[in-house]
Amino acid sequence: MKFNEIFLEEKKIDVLMIQPPVLKHVAVEQIDVVQTHYWEESDKIGSLIGDLPIEPNWGLLFLSSALKNHLFTTQLIDFHLYDYVKYEKTGEFITEKDMEEVLKKKKFKIVCLSSLTRSSLRAMEIAKICKKLNPECVVIAGGIHFTFVVEDSLKNCDSIDIIVKGEGEEILPELVKRIIEDKDWTDLTGIAYRNEAGEIINDKMINHIYDINQIPLPDYDQWPEDVPLIPRIYLSRGCIGDCDYCVVNQLFLCDYRKRELKDVIAEIKMVHEKYGCTEMLIGDLCFPCNKKDTIEFCKLLIESGVDMKWWCQTRPNILDDETLGYLKKAGCVQVAIGIESVEEEVLQKTNSKKYDANKDKAIDEICAMVKKYDIAIQGYFIIGLPGDTLDTCISTIKLLDKLTAENLVDVTHISVMVPYPGTDIMSNHERYGMEIVDNDYSHYLMNCDLMNAGVPVYVTDSLDNYQIYSLWQLALSTVAKNYKKRNNINHLMFDKLENFVVNMKLLPD
Template identity: 25%
Template sequence: MAEEKIFKIQRVLFINPFVYNPQNQNINIGIDPVVFRHAGQAIKTGVTFPIGLAYMAAMLLQSGYEVKLLDPLAEPLPLEKIYDASCWADAIVMPYSPGHKEGIKRYVSDFRGKVRIFVGGIASHIHDYLLRNDWADIIIRGEPEEAMVELARQYPNVSDIKGIIFRSNSNEPVINPPRPLIEDLDRLPYPVRHLTNPAHYWDISFFGQPTAWILLSRGCSFDCIFCSQFEINQRRVRRRSPGNIVNEMEQVVKDQGVRNFVFFDETFNLSDKFVIGVCDEIIKRNLNVRWWCSARPDLVRFDVVKRMKESGCIEMRFGIESANDEILRYLNKDTTVEKMRRGIQITKQAGMNFSLQCIFGSPMESEATIKNTMDFIRQMNPLYVSFNVLTPLPGSRLFEQIKDKLNLEDDLRHFDILHTDYPLGRFSSQELSGIIKNAYR
């Protein structure tokens, strides 16, 4: 009797979720369901590099595995190319995106013979649905890089791999213990960039020019109630060294000719020492790059902003959320309107451009608080503003407060930052959508 062959993982396809329709021979998502829904119009604000998938791909390459990375969100791809790459792979890895639910369902159904792995906070919160309905074989929760390598090495023996959820022989979900956070980020390989075309990734701040996303740190010491990264990082901040960061930037400039960077940290200016260290390293190497970051206005320091500008920073993006102190307390922002005002004034005095991000829909939101926020925006006169709806994203403390009321596999369809099927205050979902559209006028 022939010995049964044990399935092993050697070739892995990483793919961004997309609209999968076998009747359509050209796959081009065109616009993202969240990013391009501003003001009810298809306004394109950029195409983000899938840095999470690229980090996992880099770890596998470093460990001797074969990988491919396809991003139908960034470039038109014929269905044949996606199908061939999927057939080539032993395992398929992708984030779960509620906006692409039906396309994902068709896609994973067509490739049941592969090891189908989902990553990200949403997938881990609907693991029961994904596993029982045969959408997935394994779900990685938390930081995925090390778990991905262990999966490739050990599959199908996964019962001792921390940080995963898998389906048992009896079709029951098994939740393994969580995986410790990666403390030394410098030991991670740089995310792979040669598997995608750099010209396809851009950001509105660089007017459509090729842009590279780079991660300098993980985690944030603040505790905003709506932050979906809270569950993963638990307010733990871990930083790469300035030399390691700028080495990667230098490599991107050399290999891809890209000089525009998005610093993809949750909050870049938590530590003045770290910010100055990165800026000094960029200046020392005379990189001649441009970059922007997300930051808190209440942590702004004049000399630090000047150094940022000298090193190539063209914009700071401030999540002010609201110009009402009661709402800020509810959101657990640990700041006040006056502190934010002072920080923005310092930013202006340092000659730095800035943009603002706001969130409408808190329980105490009213016509008056919305007017206050809009008045504050006009007074501050930012480069531009983005408006979003307060959404209980999976992984956030806000989500934990209401998750028992949700039918997750259905209700998550519109759980993005411009829509929510569960308004938390006096305004309905439809009214909040109208408020956002009016705010952009």
């Protein structure tokens, strides 16, 4: 189905799956000139390939397939996509009225909401709209945020009936079955809800799937056929790292699980042949994390004959010439390297030390090694980590200056740290010399895109939150200066995303 058809169609379904809007609703003229300058210069020279402005909620697509396998009907309503298209075409953002007009066309028994922290308040607004339209529906919330903010979410939003924690592909079909058949579901584990007395019942357990090879492929058919699809292919779940500011290992119970490579290659062939995809993202948080598996994957991809350009993200300490040679032959055109900070002691403080295997190589040498293979580099940097001082941040900014001035890093992803719920850095922030000064989750922004930036929600022993914000701006302006000197060398990979909204018809007034 096409974009308009999905949002306008009157349809009866068992489970309505909803992605809330993610964009911060701020007028362009209110965005500070430093950010505007940085993004204008960035757009001229390259693309944050792994950080697309629109992308399916892969969790919901996995859940849709799991539900369809149990013969339930589903539909995905992506209000972030709607918001993006509306803003690009009109300069205006989605409203609650817009969402209600879409939702009133759908006849649903159950609603599944998945949310990040920054969009969790919007998810609650949508839950209220769904209950207004159909008081008898059951609203189930899940995703990273609701997994770790259970009691507060149920207290603050009586329109949410159940929270499913962790991986839902196994438990959700059973939960939906019992709800539709009006059978008791309260004995299921890894859920939270209010009982008849209004008390919150939370068993503290997180759903976990030990064999991820049993999980069905994402339901790609839910994505509008007239919107570019850039598949995010996962070779694993979990991460070999354990950074204290990242929630992934808490979500996946510190269990790194791999898929069978033959199944991964089959999925890549399928999206290439059925959906015409010629570009993809490798979704693993650290790839290549195992040299043997990486080389085998590259060989299998080459042997498959599928011509795909692709992106992956990795750590600088696990790259070498042999691995990079295979990445290049298999179609990799850009790697995102988690550099984060130049200061080793700062990285150690959050368990994110990066330099072990390449301890004798400076980061500029590692970047130069990658560039030998004509693979573009996206550099990830974080300002305001625990242990950061004015001097350490300036040192990181000087490194940014060098890497971008010498074209060793093509595009940048410069963020501030966010103490997300579920992370050790949130739960034990005093131990890291931090204080949380803002509990409004809509302000929990990484500052890595134009529409989602703001003053950090914490202060440290060494830096005020406004100092961190100013240092982040200094990093942006430093890089923008170097971008401006380039000869518009464009490393844009997913050019289909640039102009697809031009010919799209927005929903009728």
